[in-house]
Amino acid sequence: MKSRSHIMVVDDEEVMLTLLDRILKHEGYEVTTASDGNSALVLMKKRRPDLVILDIMMPGLDGFQVLDLIRRRYDVPVIMLTARHEVTNLHDALALGADDYVRKPFSRLELMARIKAKLRRARPEITVDYEAV
Numbered sequence: 001m002k003s004r005s006h007i008m009v010v011d012d013e014e015v016m017l018t019l020l021d022r023i024l025k026h027e028g029y030e031v032t033t034a035s036d037g038n039s040a041l042v043l044m045k046k047r048r049p050d051l052v053i054l055d056i057m058m059p060g061l062d063g064f065q066v067l068d069l070i071r072r073r074y075d076v077p078v079i080m081l082t083a084r085h086e087v088t089n090l091h092d093a094l095a096l097g098a099d100d101y102v103r104k105p106f107s108r109l110e111l112m113a114r115i116k117a118k119l120r121r122a123r124p125e126i127t128v129d130y131e132a133v
Contacts, residue, residue, distance in 0.1 A: 008049035037061025
């Protein structure tokens with residue numbers, strides 16, 4: 001049985017938004033996408049996702065700023081997804097309250113396993129199909 005959790009993806013790259021939208025919908029998730037930090041914050045209030053996948057490098061509000069604002073208002077798991085590989089970025093993201101950090105390019109299986117682990121802890125009543133991981 002697949003989860004009906006709602007995931008919001010925030011990334012300024014249209015190709016990445018489309019890819020993640022397709023992957024997550026194929027896995028049975030409801031998906032909301034945002035191409036910048038301001039849109040993400042508006043959608044957070046309206047849609048109340050169960051998990052957020054958040055890029056770091058975006059114009060306007062970057063992922064760190066968006067993460068900080070999310071943490072001030074919401075208790076939702078956040079996975080940072082970024083092309084940046086510096087250890088300081090990992091440290092900064094986790095220090096600001098990110099629940100996980102995945103580097104681009106990413107393995108679909110790894111990302112799905114991390115999503116399912118975060119949702120399992122955040123919403124234990126959701127049944128997860130471990131065979132699909």
